[in-house]
Amino acid sequence: MSFYKYNKLNYEFFIARNITRKSSDKFSSPIIRVAISSITIGLAVMIISIAIVTGYQKEIRDKVIGFGSHIQISHYDSNLSYESIPIEVNNDIISRILNIKGVKHIQSYAIKAGIIKADQQIQGIVLKGIDKNYDWDFFNKKIIEGSPIYISDTVTTNGIIISKITANSLKLKVGDTVKMYFITEGENIPRGRKFYVSGIYETGLQELDKIYAICDIKHIRKLNLWNSNQISGYEVLINDFKQIENINSQIYNIIGYDLDARTIKQTYPEIFDWIGLFNVNVIIILTLMVLVASINMIAALLILILEKTNMIGILKTLGAQNLSIRKIFIYNGLYMIIKGLFWGNILALLLCLIQIKTGIITLNQESYYVPVVPINLNFIHIIAINVGTLIICMAMLIIPSYIVTRITPIKTIRFS
DSSP states (O other), X not given: OOHHHHHHTOHHHHHHHHHHHTOXXXXXXHHHHHHHHHHHHHHHHHHHHHHXXXXXXXXXXXXXXXXXXXEEEEETTXXXXXXXXXXXXXXXXXXXXXXXXXXXXXXXXXXXXXXEEETTEEEEEXXXXXXXXXXXXXXXXXXXXXXXXXXXXXXXXXXXXXXXXXXXXXXXXXXXXXXXXXXXXXXXXXXXXXXXEEEEEOOSOHHHHTTEEXXXXXXHHHHTTOOTTEESXXXXXESOGGGHHHHHHHHHHHHOTTEEEEEHHXXXXXXXXXXXXXXXXXXXXXHHHHHHHHHHHHHHHHHHHHHTHXXXXXXXXXXXXXXXXXHHHHHHHHHHHHHHHHXXXXXXXXXXXXXXXXXOSBOOHHHHSSSBOOOOOOHHHHHHHHHHXXXXXHHHHHHHHGGGGGOOHHHHHHHO
């Protein structure tokens, strides 16, 4: 068979495959294994890093949203004060907001700052009043003792839900009675209310846990001397956090000039700025891992080329072009990359699934706000990391493959 016909059968791939099969007893064999291992470990580290960082960001974000929803609507002059200016419930606005694509739920709330007292202990607290339409999905997962409070339209519920921090500070348990005192505008004597502890929650966000308690909204209305149609504002829950700015803009155009709509990122900018800094760490880890893997690939391919110098000389003598010979070694490099990617994915997914199922790696919740290392497996991220690693490593293989053009048949035959 002529060389031309053999070339039409993709002889480069044929030779590359034979080099791979017969390299187990060669000097390059351990170098190749090191290159494959570096890609395996590097990819696993990248996937796990992304999973942990995005999981941690999601955990913190969900906890903050659990307290304040995605978007809050209140009086324009309230300015995030705990003594809010009341607004009237407007069913037309509620209906129009619910018709916005991406809005999942809307609920009313009211807040009042006060002091909680048990025995001789006191503590400042913000009482958040809710109605029967409140979405309990978040707090149902965070209540560690007792149960949520039942709220109806007619009867006022005297139950209250406090945080574990407050319960420990005031030595309270489920079923205990507590007194709360509030200052009302125009009155010199604080107003008192008795509650019983219906449930105790723990989110891990101490800055919020030590502040908020939950009760029936009718208590807040009475304390603030509001009528039964007045509230501090609305909380809006949406389906996709990425759409929060777009939905907030639509809501702002609906509510009118006297109301303001704020996203949770605007309400707690310091928390979202903090978790946003984690992205810098991820970029550094990804850059270092890809760089290490690429350097190892270059080293492995250089050693493989030097080991096959005689073969290169013979192929050139038979009329092979530099581009064809470079393809042989790029095919070898591609084989190493794909093998490393395969085992890297297996290793990363295995470790992530073990952590998801067992929570074997724990954290100090007081310092990290979560009890275990959170994992968020996003297959779009995994695919992007694999494709990016493949492209970068393949691009780096072009550099050592140029050495093939510097090898001449005469020198290789004389060297042999």
